[in-house]
Amino acid sequence: MSNKLIDLQNISKSFGGNLVLDELDLYIRENEFLTLLGPSGCGKTTTLRIIGGFETPDTGSVLFEGKDITNLAPDKREVNTVFQKYALFPHMTIAENIAFGLKIRKKSASYIKDKIRYALKLVNLDGYEKRMPDSLSGGQQQRIAIARAIVNEPKVLLLDEPLGALDLKLRQDMQYELIRLKNELGITFIYVTHDQEEALTMSDTIVVMNQGYIQQIGTPEQVYNEPENAFVADFIGDSNILPGIMIRDELVEILGARFDCVDKGFGENNPVDVVIRPEDIDLVSPGEGTIEGIVTDTIFKGVHYEMCVMSRGFEFIVHSTDYYPENIKVDLKVNPFDIQIMHKPESEDEKAVEIDERLP
Amino acid sequence: MKKTVGRLYLTLVLIFLYAPIATLMVLSFNSSKSRAHWGGFTFEWYLGLISNEEIMDAFRTTLILAFLSAFIATVLGTAACTGMQFMRRRYRSIIMGITNIPMLNADIVTGVSLMLLFIAARVSMGFTTVLLSHITFNIPYVILSVMPRYRELNKSTYEAALDLGAGPVYAFFKVVLPDLMGAVLSGFLMSFTMSLDDFIITHFTQGPGFDTLSTKIYSEVKKGINPEIYALSTIMFLAVLILLFFVNYRPHLDKENVKK
């Protein structure tokens, strides 16, 4: 996992005066499961389409194994795509769909037959050769779309929100399926989604994007536990984001109360943003915690209770397996390493310091 | 490169489509009555047009006929589509099958069949018979325009209106019709245009002394067409061109304003 397989350099792209990608730099390593994560309109799909060859960037270049492929047509690239709505050819059988790329490469009939059988087995749909795409369920069409792409033995598989149209249960099953496929094939996956859970479950690397900028690149753990800024913290999981003042290293003041933390290097008396995950807040009896509050709302969520705690004008979200009724007075306590300190964003765009936390 | 070839091809086809139209426009300013050669520029035909009762009569008849037939066809066709929503699929497809007959059948067969009907029913040929015929071939255009829109329509808005206490008629006019309006309007325009341009069916169902522009032109083809007809056609064409230009240009302007 060290070679730069794909290198996007200084990519900008706008549609009708709308800047979708702004000087984006990103590399993808061989054998990596990389996820582009962000809300709709953040530029993640455009990035994927630029790699696939369906869009040409306005500026910048795309390198594949060191060679410039910016202007190479899609049919000449060693990548294959699984489209959002599968894009199976409706006038062809499943076997014809899977054979499409192989026939164009003029492979022998017996090779094609073997490949179809192998691919269908891989996606657990043996015996579906003669069926038509519209007779298959969404999940099955999805698998065929993957089979159709991988028989061509691409070096990279691009997946554009492939699970978006499936229902929850199927989506979860397919997540494991995709991880298994990735491991069996040993190729690079570039995955686009707006679903943070999907991203956290499957990825080696997550690239969080917003408004055409990369907000953070890191492992799922890094992105979740150490969000680079308020956007990342807010987008990935529930979180309490509140302004604070860094008194000195390892001490932050929030809502007038002083909390111990583990972050250093933010200077002294500097304004910062503070993230505390709802599950990291302990509710304790009055007097035992750092800051006082009153429970305003309690909802049973199955695995835990979700409570709103009003404290000095800020409403904390707290997840806990312990039940606290409404209107009861409590204290809040947070372990120092559960407090995440972030730089204040410099502009409205929240253009983040593009820090790649992967080891080069 | 590919785009350039495409645009070139498009231009060639447009030249093909508009060559006769351009020719007619030029002829409408040709002072020589024989169309073979250019005799100099003139407005004579445009001025003469106003006092030419025969042509103006045919023109009025054509417009009234087109409007009436399109209007009645639109009402009948929209009502038919509405009723079909409440029908079983089988009956609906039978009706749609009948609707397709005038679309697929040859105009000449439709024309002579209606002619035979009017003769058998001893209706004297004239404005009424032509109007009935035009309505007949116009209704399918309305139905084929409105029916697909009904399929896309969200049925629950109608049911919501009923749920909120509206009667079916009120609900139709206040909730369903506004949603259909685009399709209804395009059905009307299609009918209007078809009626305006029809010759064959009018030819078989017209009576003596009755003329639309089409039948007038046909009767003059052999003896030579009065250039005043070119003048009238040029005016009609330019009027629609300008209208289309405005219709298409307005939303364009709006978009630009939003951007600012």
Added chain:
Amino acid sequence: MKDSRNSLVTAPYLLWSVGFIIIPLIMIIYYAFTGPDGSFTTRNVGDIIYFVNMKALMLSIALSLVSTCMCLLIAYPLALVLTQVVEKNSSLMALIFILPMWMNSLLRTFAWQNILERKGVLNGILVFLGLQPFYIINKPPAIILGMVYDFLPFMVLPIYNSVSEIDKDLINAARDLGAGSFQTLYRVIWPLSLPGVISGITMVFVPSLTTFVISDILGGGKILLIGNIIEQLFTQDSDWNAGAGLSVILMIFIVISMIITAKYDREDG
């Protein structure tokens, strides 16, 4: 939603279509199989074997087949170009399909006389460019040109509609899987646009087969198509039985052409 009372608003149209579509068709068939005295006969339909009628029918079939093929050859690339160059519902579409109709079609066909005749516009240009003038006016090629001109929009429109309905991602998927532009056209776009092609073919073939106007205007009155013969029987000779007989023959050809195209549609779709 199945309320029989509400479906009554269809009744006026239903009555109308019975009165003005079904009954007239029955009348044609009735006239076709009766003599002037009202007795049953197959003579009217049998008239087709006369040399004049047969020749006209064959010529009609030949000319309409040629013009349908030419329309397809011109329209298909045009539809492809249109889907790439224009947005849907743009004014260019109106320019091609709606606007020309506002100039009377008889006049537009008539204008081809001016363009094509011996000393017409086209030959004027050809001579000016030092090229050989050509004379097709009053000959079958002129009629074919008139047919292609009049009915081309009916071929372009359904093909354009079916091509523009093809999901862009299907085309992207074909490219992604290694197909070049031609392979994509041949393996994906063409088969998916077949329904449009089929309906275009019927919409051009039937009016070409049955026209009498185009042959009248561009054939100089010397070339008789089956439409001209039927028209004359009805309007000049007032021989409705004979006219109805040939009309029935025409309807048989229309039905046959529809069955053939419908069959192709099913096999490929």
